[in-house]
Amino acid sequence: MEDARATLESQKEQVNMHVSDLEAKIEKAVEKLKHTRNKLHRQGIQMRLDRLQxxxxxxxxxxDRDDxxxxxxxxxxxxxxLQRGCQQLKM
Incomplete structure (x- = not known):
């Protein structure tokens, strides 16, 4: 029981870590986009921004769901x- 609780807490911390890391990466990419003039380079940065978003x-x-x-x-x-089992159930 305690192991399960520790695992859940660890995963919640991991979710928060992912959110903060992605927000920092998005902020950095937006700054980079502001300073870039090359059209092809801008497209690449925009694609990265879309993926990060x-x-x-x-x-x-x-x-948001606290999940x-x-x-x-x-x-x-x-x-x-597990994936094969889920695919068989969907059929």
Whole structure:
């Protein structure tokens, strides 16, 4: 029981860490976009901004719901089994 509580707390901290890191990256990319004049370079920075915004939306969703992302224990094999099981259920 205590291990589960510690895992949840750790994941909540991780969600907060992801949100703060992404906000800092977005801020830095916006500054870079302001100072860049090259059209191709600006497009690349804008694509990065879009990607970062999507990730931020994903992580903020967990933060707003006071939830944590799903965790799979046991490694890659268990993750793949879980994904296959979910795909079979959707059919």
């Amino acid at each position: 999507a990730k931020l939306t994903y992580w903020k969703g967990f933060q 944590v992302p799903p965790a799979v224990f046991g490694g890659r094999k268990n993750l793949l089994k």
